[in-house]
Amino acid sequence: MESKHNFDLSVYLVTSPVASFPSEDAYLKHLETALSSDAITVLQLREKKLSDDAFLALARKVKKLTDKAKVPLVINDNLFVCKEVGAEGLHIGWDDVGYETARKELPESTFIGLSASTLDQALACARLKADYIGLGPIFPTSSKPDANPPCFAYGAREILEELSKLEGAPPVVGIGGIDEGNTEYLQWMCNDGRSGVTLDGVAVISAIMASPQPDEAAKRLKELWERTTYTFAPKPVTLEVPSGTAFRTVLGKVREKKPLVHNMTNTVVQTISANMLLAFHASPIMSLASSEVEDLSKICDGVVLNIGTLDESTSTLFTKAVAAYNAAGKVVVFDPVGAGATKLRRETTKRILESGYITVIKGNASEIATVAGDLAGSVAEQRGVDAVKSDSSVDVQAELVLKVAKRYRTTVVQTGEVDIVSDGTRTWTLRNGTPLQELTTGAGCALGGILAASVAAGGDVAGSCVVGLTAYNLAAERAAKVVGDSSPGSFVGVWVDEVHKAVKDAGAGGYDGARVELLK
Ligand SMILES: Cc1ncc(COP(=O)(O)OP(=O)(O)O)c(N)n1
Numbered sequence: 059m060e061s062k063h064n065f066d067l068s069v070y071l072v073t074s075p076v077a078s079f080p081s082e083d084a085y086l087k088h089l090e091t092a093l094s095s096d097a098i099t100v101l102q103l104r105e106k107k108l109s110d111d112a113f114l115a116l117a118r119k120v121k122k123l124t125d126k127a128k129v130p131l132v133i134n135d136n137l138f139v140c141k142e143v144g145a146e147g148l149h150i151g152w153d154d155v156g157y158e159t160a161r162k163e164l165p166e167s168t169f170i171g172l173s174a175s176t177l178d179q180a181l182a183c184a185r186l187k188a189d190y191i192g193l194g195p196i197f198p199t200s201s202k203p204d205a206n207p208p209c210f211a212y213g214a215r216e217i218l219e220e221l222s223k224l225e226g227a228p229p230v231v232g233i234g235g236i237d238e239g240n241t242e243y244l245q246w247m248c249n250d251g252r253s254g255v256t257l258d259g260v261a262v263i264s265a266i267m268a269s270p271q272p273d274e275a276a277k278r279l280k281e282l283w284e285r286t287t288y289t290f291a292p293k294p295v296t297l298e299v300p301s302g303t304a305f306r307t308v309l310g311k312v313r314e315k316k317p318l319v320h321n322m323t324n325t326v327v328q329t330i331s332a333n334m335l336l337a338f339h340a341s342p343i344m345s346l347a348s349s350e351v352e353d354l355s356k357i358c359d360g361v362v363l364n365i366g367t368l369d370e371s372t373s374t375l376f377t378k379a380v381a382a383y384n385a386a387g388k389v390v391v392f393d394p395v396g397a398g399a400t401k402l403r404r405e406t407t408k409r410i411l412e413s414g415y416i417t418v419i420k421g422n423a424s425e426i427a428t429v430a431g432d433l434a435g436s437v438a439e440q441r442g443v444d445a446v447k448s449d450s451s452v453d454v455q456a457e458l459v460l461k462v463a464k465r466y467r468t469t470v471v472q473t474g475e476v477d478i479v480s481d482g483t484r485t486w487t488l489r490n491g492t493p494l495q496e497l498t499t500g501a502g503c504a505l506g507g508i509l510a511a512s513v514a515a516g517g518d519v520a521g522s523c524v525v526g527l528t529a530y531n532l533a534a535e536r537a538a539k540v541v542g543d544s545s546p547g548s549f550v551g552v553w554v555d556e557v558h559k560a561v562k563d564a565g566a567g568g569y570d571g572a573r574v575e576l577l578k
């Protein structure tokens with residue numbers, strides 16, 4: 059994004075009140091140390107309770123430090139102080155002095171940033187031709203008690219996507235709850251070469267002001283912000299799917315690699331999930347222990363997070379697992395079982411999706427509609443996106459699956475009579491399977507493991523999901539042929555056998571009968 063001013067928003071420090079330090083000297087020393095890192099590109103002086111005179115006196119001292127470090131100084135809210143101290147910039151919100159007044163009173167060279175929490179505000183900032191936008195809070199923050207609700211990384215991504223459609227939109231810095239733990243994820247979500255979405259930097263208070271080593275904290279943030287490769291991001295592998303070659307490749311790799319899948323799944327489906335993974339030539343580990351998450355993330359190839367029998371602690375446990383598996387660069391499959399049924403399930407689903415990178419979201423039509431519906435409460439609502447009912451046509455459902463995949467920059471696998479897989483660019487329909495699968499408890503949940511193993515081995519996330527799901531469904535069709543339509547009990551055993559054969563004989567006609575279509 060362009061700006062007439064050539065300033066760099068990448069690591070933007072906003073100060074906490076001088077009164078929160080033991081003395082003014084300690085505060086100034088903290089700022090000087092932070093600035094000595096050479097990592098801070100803008101410093102905003104933000105004081106909400108000082109008189110104009112006290113604010114100006116402090117601003118003069120801080121200006122000496124920023125001048126020495128050659129970092130532009132921005133004054134929060136106070137036009138008088140900004141003018142008097144000759145600051146390089148002013149940051150204002152919607153309750154402050156109006157942008158047009160500020161623009162008239164300040165020299166042309168002074169840049170003016172405006173806050174936005176919503177798409178409408180961001181568009182208004184663009185219309186006013188603000189020099190930059192402070193977008194947030196992105197994540198929950200305790201540094202601004204009167205902040206609007208967070209928009210999270212996916213909300214920021216959507217707002218940036220809309221802004222990117224405008225000619226000459228202002229650059230954007232994200233603010234609110236940003237720290238070393240989420241900067242990489244935010245950067246990845248909001249700087250997507252594919253869609254032209256760009257975030258120009260991160261603004262922080264506590265990540266630097268509350269750090270005992272503000273210079274080190276600033277350097278780490280800069281390093282994270284400048285990353286262009288991400289531990290958790292899928293490799294840019296593209297398989298030609300559908301094709302017999304892709305089918306053989308992915309299943310062949312599963313057989314060779316025997317992916318180890320950590321199942322954090324519900325108590326009802328433990329046995330079928332473990333058996334299906336073994337039959338698929340992968341290995342299961344079943345564990346819901348919080349203290350094992352770190353260790354298991356290092357040895358497993360992926361994790362399945364299934365909220366089928368959750369409790370109040372599940373979101374903390376699962377967000378810990380997302381962080382650990384993201385840090386280890388391993389696959390995360392999330393199955394929001396019954397996501398819409400209760401408040402606890404809706405909230406848990408939302409928290410997991412907000413917490414980090416999910417490689418695959420897998421659910422039935424109503425679960426995916428709930429995931430989409432959560433978004434309808436935030437940014438999507440402003441864009442008029444309605445949740446799609448599970449009885450809608452396949453095309454309408456495919457559209458929603460694609461949108462959810464795009465927003466979370468993930469792959470979505472929607473199961474049903476017609477399965478739909480999308481990574482936000484490519485969307486497939488899959489029409490294999492048998493009604494006997496619906497009479498088998500855990501058939502859908504066990505698929506989470508099959509997808510994790512396929513992706514861990516196969517490379518191309520969405521392509522591997524299509525292959526894994528097709529192999530699973532074709533095996534079910536073969537089993538149904540063996541046992542007949544009215545034997546759900548015997549069906550399960552034969553299905554497990556057929557899954558085993560599908561991987562064992564990956565090269566031998568296993569793809570025959572596949573009904574997979576890549577939508578245009
Ligand atoms: C970079 C940046 N972005 C947003 C804000 C928030 O400003 P505002 O809405 O005016 O709220 P207060 O900071 O005044 O509480 C900011 N300060 N900086």
Ligand SMILES: Cc1ncsc1CCOP(=O)(O)O
Nearest residue numbers: 199201202234235262263264
């Ligand atoms: C000033 C401001 N505006 C939106 S969120 C926020 C506070 C950011 O502080 P922190 O980085 O500590 O979350």
